[in-house]
Amino acid sequence: MFYPVPETSTDSHQDINMARLIFIDATMREGSRTRRIARPIIDELGKRYEIETIRLDGAGYPAVDSRILHDRDNGIVTEEYADMARRIAAADRIVIAAPFWDMSFPSELKVFIENMSLFHITFDSDDTRCYGLCKCEKLLYITTRGMNIRTGDPLEQAT
Numbered sequence: 001m002f003y004p005v006p007e008t009s010t011d012s013h014q015d016i017n018m019a020r021l022i023f024i025d026a027t028m029r030e031g032s033r034t035r036r037i038a039r040p041i042i043d044e045l046g047k048r049y050e051i052e053t054i055r056l057d058g059a060g061y062p063a064v065d066s067r068i069l070h071d072r073d074n075g076i077v078t079e080e081y082a083d084m085a086r087r088i089a090a091a092d093r094i095v096i097a098a099p100f101w102d103m104s105f106p107s108e109l110k111v112f113i114e115n116m117s118l119f120h121i122t123f124d125s126d127d128t129r130c131y132g133l134c135k136c137e138k139l140l141y142i143t144t145r146g147m148n149i150r151t152g153d154p155l156e157q158a159t
Contacts, residue, residue: 021049026098100145
């Protein structure tokens with residue numbers, strides 16, 4: 001079974017012992033303000049972290065439906081997805097850039113998170129609870145929204 005894996009890139013000149021940062025770019029438009037804000041932040045963080053960029057636009061992750069859940073229940077997960085989930089779980093930091101769309105975030109991001117949420121890789125459970133396996137202690141979420149709406153305006157609902 002194969003699902004398409006998005007384009008990823010790593011800065012190959014970085015020291016192998018550097019801390020690792022995963023940058024999940026969930027912006028969809030070429031002129032995205034969210035991406036314009038994220039870019040200099042990622043460039044600055046690149047001085048301290050080895051950065052892997054995962055661009056979601058056009059990646060084509062499938063919605064996690066009954067078929068995928070059935071496969072997971074039977075231990076079937078593509079190696080590409082399991083490998084990416086392992087890299088995410090091992091990251092020291094995660095940065096997500098996603099615009100505020102339709103009172104939420106882009107559906108591509110939700111679908112990506114569902115595909116990377118893998119038992120025994122990003123989370124586990126015992127007889128009483130589920131718990132995360134990700135190493136990352138901090139996540140930075142960068143977002144922008146359209147329209148010029150002042151804080152406190154009845155239309156403002158994002159803060």
